[in-house]
Amino acid sequence: QVQLVESGGGTVQAGDSLRLSCLASTRTFSRYAMGWFRQAPGKERDIVAAISWSGNSADYADSVKDRFTISRDNDKNTVYLQMNSLKPEDSAVYYCAASESTHPHPYEYDYWGQGTQVTVSS
Numbered sequence: 001q002v003q004l005v006e007s008g009g010g011t012v013q014a015g016d017s018l019r020l021s022c023l024a025s026t027r028t029f030s031r032y033a034m035g036w037f038r039q040a041p042g043k044e045r046d047i048v049a050a051i052s053w054s055g056n057s058a059d060y061a062d063s064v065k066d067r068f069t070i071s072r073d074n075d076k077n078t079v080y081l082q083m084n085s086l087k088p089e090d091s092a093v094y095y096c097a098a099s100e101s102t103h104p105h106p107y108e109y110d111y112w113g114q115g116t117q118v119t120v121s122s
Helices: none
Strands: 004-007 010-013 018-024 033-039 046-051 058-060 068-073 078-083 092-099 116-121
Touching: 004 092, 018 033, 018 092, 018 116, 033 068, 033 078, 046 068, 046 078, 058 068, 078 092
Parallel strands: 010 116
Antiparallel strands: 004 018, 018 078, 033 046, 033 092, 046 058, 068 078, 092 116
């Protein structure tokens, strides 16, 4: 399966920024739609943002719209999540995921990274 490795998590104060990165092992990275998910303790894993194969389109959860930006560099096999104006409620384990579908629904991601912890203190 495709190997995905997240990095960039950490502990920050409310209002700060972080950029998460996800490196993919596949040689056909440009043929995968990519997404970022997060899971807080006691809650389900929810999609945060998704980006198309080419990076020309992106979707965001309402809770992060206008604060987070997803992007990808197919030459580097990497997808990013720029997180600005972080809030305590953004605290979660963040996962990147890959899908062979062109425009996958949240349940259509089959390859997952191990996750990176993001903690936002008030």
